[in-house]
Amino acid sequence: MEGVESSSNNGPIASVEPIEQVFDDFELNILKAWMCTVSVNMSMHTREPIRDSKLSGPEWIREILFGHSDRIYETFRMERHVFLNLCDLMKARGWLADSRYIRVDEQVGIFLSMISHKNSNRDLCERFQHSGQTISKYFAKVLQAVLNLAREIIVPPSFDVVPEEILINPKYNPYFKGAIDGTHIHASSSSANDCRVLSAALETHRLQFPRPPPGKYYVVDFGYAATPGFLTPFKGERYHINDFRGRVRQATTARELFNHRHSSLRNVIERSFAVLKNRFFILRHMPSFSIQKQSCIVIACCAIHNYIRDQDKMDKNFSQYGDSEYPFGNAQDEVIDDTSTEEDIEINMLKKRIANQLAIDNNMAEIP
Structure with a gap:
């Protein structure tokens, strides 16, 4: 028959012994018990999707x-x-x-x-x-x-344009020309070296800003040295806005008046960072990403902050921190020492000229 020929051509077919002949009674009972256990376990653990919300x-x-x-x-x-x-x-x-x-x-x-x-x-x-x-x-x-x-x-400022906060406010115009500041961002790391990497990454991004041309400068706090292009407060004088609250605590000298106006102007930048950290919770409580990713997240938050500023100047967060006299900063911070190199003397002389012009306009004694 055709079926027989096919079988003979493919060689002999191996015989399959009954399972009872492979295992003895004891082994067979164990196998049956194991199969029953597996069957019961599978019936008790039916697979079902975990993401089953109707609102995708x-x-x-x-x-x-x-x-x-x-x-x-x-x-x-x-x-x-x-x-x-x-x-x-x-x-x-x-x-x-x-x-x-x-x-x-x-x-x-x-x-x-x-x-x-x-x-x-x-x-x-x-x-x-x-x-x-x-x-x-x-x-x-x-x-x-x-x-x-x-x-x-995130681009450097145009030195050809006087910021509106300065231009329209007689407290600042024509005395001051610009502002810059920094803020502390929470980093999630147990390694001091990782925190230094984050600081270096953010500092590198900030240092892309060019040095101002002659006659222009950044209004900076005690974290900077008094070098050309960076105008610092007077050392050893009252500085923070809280120090001048109330009539009896108003500025009484040219140095104090300079510091008060300087602090008030720099407060514009401090308020910008307050908006930034209030908007993005992650800047206050950074997850345990890699330190490189954390630095990228900080820069990304700044980019979105700037984008919102361009798209919606009436944004609620900007309005919330719109008061130029809103107090920020630590009243215990001290201004760094003024140095005395030739370049530093130049910026300190500019600081003295501004302070004396403020003194003249406010009927105060000039700095000798």
């Missing part, structure tokens, strides 16, 4: 975008039009693109939710209904995109 990430983003205007501000720390413009910019520049499962607005939403609030990766997994790996992936993608934005939007 895209649906939640849509609800936020088209809900009450206060809700999107509370969620993303910016107004609706700023958020949408940011997403459009990211797509237009090719920095972000819709993926198969996650649109750009959701990607940006993940990033902003992380830096704006006390949200962990697990919190965002639940909120956006994605795995922890997916949340980390898109946080990193948006971080890189915002760093691209930072290269365009």
